[in-house]
Amino acid sequence: MIQKMYIIDRRLNPKGKSLGNRQRFIKRARNQIKKAVDDAINTRKISDLESSERIRISSDGLHEPHFRPAQDKGHRQRIFPGNKDFTVGDRIKRPPDGKGQNGRNASDSGDGEDSFQFTLTKDEFMDLFFDGLSLPDFIKKSLHKDVSTEQIRAGFRKDGAPANLNLARTMRQSMARRIGMRRPRKKDIMALEEQIDILEQKHAHSPLSPTEHEELKSLKERLSVLRNRMERVPFIDPMDVRYSNFTQQEIPTSxxxxxxxxxxxxxxxxxxxxxxxxxxxxxxxxxxxxxxxxxxxxxxxxxxxxxxxxxxxxxxxxxxxxxxxxxxxxxxxxxxxxxxxxxxxxxxxxxxxxxxxxxxxxxxxxxxxxxxxxxxxxxxxxxxxxxxxxxxxxxxxxxxxxxxxxxxxxxxxxxxxxxxxxxxxxxxxxxxxxxxxxxxxxxxxxxxxxxxxxxxxx
Amino acid sequence: MSKNDNKSSAQTVKQQHDISHPELPFDHEEDNRQLTEQSHEQSPGALLFHNREWDYRTIQSVYTAIEDIATNELALDTYPNQIEIITAEQMLDAYSSVGMPLMYHHWSFGKSFARDDALYRKGYSGLAYEIVINSNPCISYIMEENSMTMQALVMAHAAFGHNHFFKNNHLFLQWTDANAILDYLQFAKNYITKCEERFGAHAVEATLDAAHALRDNAVDRYSRPPRLESRKAQERELERLEYEQSQYNDLWRTVPKITAEDEEHMDAETLEIARKMGLPESNLLYFLEKQSPRLEGWQREILRIVRNIAQYFYPQKQTKVMNEGCACFVHYYIMNRLYDKGLIDDGIMLEFIDYHTRVVSQPGFDQPGFSGINPYALGFAIMQDIQRICENPTDEDREWFPDIAGSNKAMDILKDAWANYRDESFILQFLSPKVMRDFRLFEITDNSKHPYLEVNAIHNKRGYKNIRTALAGQYAIGNIDLDIQVTHVDLNGDRTLTLTHTRHNNIPIAKGEAYMVLEHIKGLWGYDVRLLSIDPTDDEIKQELTTFDGDS
Incomplete structure (x- = not known):
């Protein structure tokens, strides 16, 4: 049974999938990280002030508690590999700080440690470092207004350059008007034409009954009404057309x-x-x-x-x-x-x-x-x-x-x-x-x- | 999911056990491990690849060659495969979200990412070569920086070894839903994002924190969980509020009545309430989701999400040795067959053996890099030994394994084991004296009452059975997870929730952390929580932790 195998290259997928988690983590550990950043700034060289920083934080508040068995109590039978010279009945002094228990639990979770180390990016570091600092208000008030301006979007308008035509908005207007004016849909007209066609085909081969004649006539009348209406109500009217609007906004000198x-x-x-x-x-x-x-x-x-x-x-x-x-x-x-x-x-x-x-x-x-x-x-x-x-x-x-x-x-x-x-x-x-x-x-x-x-x- | 991380084994490349000693290619003709009666001479075939670098065409052709061996010689039964190539950063991403390709956002994943990232960058730990998801189709993530040899190894290991195990092991069949897991995770992620938008990131985080604290106690152990239905989940969540509220009103309406009744009636009433609430209940998250008077509908759904994901990982916990052993056995067989067929040359075989040796190495207890028994090494060794026993039994094997020794049906026995056992029962059944000797296993008794540890058994005739039983016991679910149940709700008084921990080997609960978890439960339950730790031998209460004396 040979099954189809697919290879998918995920390497070009967007990066930084865990960025959201990282931000949440930094927010959570903010106090500890801030302290570590302030400490770091006092000890590190000036020349590398603006590089990324490896910091060590305590894991207070970052603990993920679970119900766990107490490591140092109770009765356990443990199996270890690599016996060299032990024989049955040998007594071994209990290793300090639970080293003997290393085998089963110490490594399967990283939660036991008191602190852990990781690297902040330059931006994260500087954000935390300058956290709570800003330019004094009076400086902001007197920031120099320059002539420099920026184009920003500002809604839609009814006239403008063809390059700024906003198709989506235009079609929306057109659809609203067509629905409002009850412009017949192409589908309906085609359905009518089909019905007429069927009747006329029939007529070509054999005479129609009076009721069929009536029906053909009324169908034709309806079709002409719909056609008229369709002609009167255009698909796109000049009044539908919308253009994107831009305005100039002054931005302060930067x-x-x-x-x-x-x-x-x-x-x-x-x-x-x-x-x-x-x-x-x-x-x-x-x-x-x-x-x-x-x-x-x-x-x-x-x-x-x-x-x-x-x-x-x-x-x-x-x-x-x-x-x-x-x-x-x-x-x-x-x-x-x-x-x-x-x-x-x-x-x-x-x-x-x-x-x-x-x-x-x-x-x-x-x-x-x-x-x-x-x-x-x-x-x-x-x-x-x-x-x-x-x-x-x-x-x-x-x-x-x-x-x-x-x-x-x-x-x-x-x-x-x-x-x-x-x-x-x-x-x-x-x-x-x-x-x-x-x-x-x-x-x-x-x-x-x-x-x-x-x-x-x- | 299973991480083929060689964190524990990367440090020592040296071999300790002849069982996993690599057969060098030029010895290969003497190798008697082949299951089929094919020639062991290396037949001249066209090499599949020469280059270290991989490309798509080579991966495809190597995959076809591997698949040929896996289906025609080993007759493995697998889900369709999907192989995805990812970068080291994406591997780290997957690491931090418990190995799943998509996961909701939570700071704890950011924490593990930061730690793994720092360790990786400093070179303290390598990354997994692959991650495989128990889904249908079975998705294997392989790293772009792997060499072509490694890609071949990884495909044999994950796309066939793990895949076969996922599709056939009874625990996975019973407890997980390979068809629905990815859809469900997508739903979970969207749902939690929406909750964050509506109720604020902080409230969602608090709920998730509490739910994560109970992750290990959120498994339905005795009944098969209902299938995941992500599409219906949204509707269900809407219905849930009304339904729960009506049910719960009904329940609480009884409270004032009881206080008016006689004592005797109260006992009966209490029993009735316990029955209605489904007590005792070992799935703490399930209980809180259904019965907590304080939670909003969205919080209940979050508990349910965490619970379902914990449920999904429940079989993995119980089959680590078997799962990795199966994958290692399969990749070892396939790579050797590729070599026999002349599809890969000596150089590639040597490279493979180098990787393989590192993955299945078992440092001794006193050696650097020791971090417990390496499931890859143990699983691989036992499975290789089953094959040896079937084909080349010794007198000892005939005594220990009369059913299978010399039966020459190694693959049937292995497949039966892969399908029907878990680590505990597998070790109890198949750990042979030879493997115990090769690993030089010994048993110590660690009783905290004594200032010393005592060697109880070593790998000799008198010790084999002890060691086997004790090692199997280490993988028993009772030893992995604590037995904690909701046993009582004080509806006549202050609604205190009582949990009972039944001790195993008189091992108490770690106090400091337990208080933190109790606070989380209190947050979800809304009222005080009490945890009793009892010794099942005499039903004596050995420990009592409560949220109202949390400071003591």
Whole structure:
């Protein structure tokens, strides 16, 4: 008995069949995964921040309980293979943690373990990492409106270009009208014609009876009525025709530029730079998720400022004094040059250890409040302190001159914030504080208040 | 479905037992395992394939050659075959949804996918070479990255070995519905998706969680389940609500009356209620589906879906050794015959033997990679030995197997075994002293009262019977699933549901997990739940777990 065998190639079937299950699983394990993600961010290198991440989570709440026999109690006869030198009556010390029971139950379900490890994709990782963070509301309100528009569908219309003819909708209209106007169906007419045909055939061979004559006559009359009606009610009338309608919708500018400003003078150690880099990295990743396109501009400064590429920004060494305003001026120049504020959402992050030429502080103040801040969406200032400095100095003496000057700038402004960090672990909390939704959910006043208290405690 | 996963055996390629020792091709003429009296000389035939890579035409021609052997020499009786080629990712998908080609959505499948995916990517575990579905037509999934040799092996293994077993074993015939399972799964998936849309993903998830917790206690053990009828299921679900409600109102209306009656009447009434509710009932999900006062119609249907799918897997649990043994026996025979006929060359035969050896290897208890007795190894060894006993019996075999020794009817006996036995009875009947010796089996007594384990029997004359009985006992259904029944519903009081666990060998229920399951049952039942664990020897209550003292 030979049966037909079919080979089916399923390899091209849609992928990601288990995606739905995966999303449900991640939702279920959200708390554990979030914790693991936050832990991971503190320990992993910055350079691979944006790759996929293998994480280990505890299986709390992921347990699938069943009624099971207790492994360590009761009386069991067990069979094992591979006897080498046991003989009847040998006593074996009970192996610790139930290894002897390995055979029957330990491997047939994976539920016994306390934790398990799996890999999050980059997107899942970033989603969880930035979970609960968003751009402050006032920034959303002032997102730059650009001329860029998008075509979106907007119902149907009665006139339009032939290319936009919507056949399905047109036929629907036509059918409704034909039914409404009782246009005879082709099927009915054909049936009539057939009946007439039969009678006429019969007539050709033999004379018809009077009743048949009557019938033929009435059939012919009906046919002509139906034909007339069919002619009067067209299959498609111009009034049936519908066109798809499109309208232009303005979409907000989706491009942003992020300025990274950093003091690279001698007083900034590698550790300082590393902390600064972590912050820049986070901000960039965050903005990347908010905008379609994010440009990066790196400006480093000593007593002079220059625009450099990323590598030089983080790794090359410079010597010289420290004049912060040079960097601000450079930034201003670049904005005027390449990034007109009406087309770009401008963000800036400045990192410094707080050193500045004393006479320059007031200049920075005016530059910021009068020229830069009106152009910027958001300006963050991160001051990096040494761990021992924090321990050594009492609270009020910690603030640098630059910090004090910036505090003046901050008053009454929403788009300027400043924070200090001293350890890598601080970066993430500070970042969360800057962008967490609780600060921004309500009014802008609440945000200002949050920043105020943030500043006061620092 | 049966996973031919070599997780347990992948680590050790070395052979421990001469029974499964591969016959190298050049020894092959001395091989006396052939069932038919055909020449063992390799006759010059046109090779079916030379390449490592497979293509459709080769698969088709190899399939035809295999089918020729399977139907004309082994006379296997199979469902029509459908072979589907899938990628590694699709294999992982199938893994995570308990091996079925389609399944409803649930986070637990996502969890197992995440774990399997991580293990696979890190190289800790390989993937199955194939998955086969007990359906009509019988669907075998084979992986695209298998070599042509592997595809041949897999087709012989799954499309003929497992297929024959599915179509003939009495458990599968009695408990599963090969014709309807795929339709039913499709219905289940759609139904649960619709429930998620209507009642919210969270509510559906909670119901499924609870139902999954009772999956092992959701089988009709003593009666044949009704056939799956996915088309009618929708209508039935509509009727169900009204019907259940009327029946259940009737039932509960008796409650106030009873409290007014005398004590004696109450006892009678209680018995009457127990009878109406069908107590005692071992199918917990069935009981909850029919009797729970709290569930909505859609929740009852979800319980039913989980129950039906659990039912479908019930025979697989009880026939793992036989099912895999049958498939291994068939693929081993077919591949050897292909070689004898000159359809495959030495290189391909060696490659096959390498795979085969890994699949049927049995590491010793103290060796790395040991994870219990490998059902592939045990099943294959016993079946090969049946053939040996039929054809080349020793005096020992004549003593142990007077009926079959030297009968030369190996295939008849094997087919009868495949059709009419389950693991427990199969081992009890056919495990021979030779296999016990080859596996060097020994029995230990593990009594938690003693700080030591005691060796009870080893593979010697005095030990054979003990070992055989104990090994069969390990595969007994009473040993796999706990005996838990709904025994009482307190309709006179607070509607507490009482479950009774009858202990086997005085083994208690694992407490921590049991409390979680009880909470799930409470969610489905709507009122408190009590679990009593009794020792059947003296009916003494050894353990009492309840949902109202869950913290203790």
């Amino acid at each position: 491009q942003a530029v992020m300025f990274c400003l950093m003091d690279v003078s001698g007083s900034m150690s590698e550790r300082h730079k590393d902390l600064a880099k972590r912050f820049f990295m986070l901000l960039h990743l965050f903005l990347d998720r908010q905008y379609k396109k994010v440009d990066l501009v790196f400006i480093r400064h000593t007593h002079i400022a220059s625009e450099v590429d990323e590598n030089a920004f983080f790794y090359s060494r410079e010597t010289g004094g420290t004049i912060v305003s040079t960097a601000l001026e450079e930034m201003l120049r670049i904005i005027e040059d390449r990034y007109p504020a009406e087309e770009w959402n401008i963000y800036a992050a400045q990192a410094s250890d707080g050193d500045n030429l004393n006479s320059d502080n007031s200049h920075c103040q005016t530059l910021l409040s009068e020229r830069l801040l009106p152009l910027c969406q958001y300006f963050t200032y991160i001051e990096i302190w040494d761990q021992h400095e924090i321990e050594m100095f009492p609270h009020d003496q910690k603030a640098s001159r630059l910090w004090q000057a910036y505090e003046q700038v901050m008053k009454g402004r929403q788009n300027f914030v400043m924070k200090n960090v001293s350890r890598p672990q601080d970066i993430l909390p500070v970042f969360h504080e800057l962008f967490s939704r609780t600060h921004t959910a309500g009014s802008t006043a609440k945000l200002a208040e949050g920043i105020q208290t943030g500043a006061a405690t620092s």
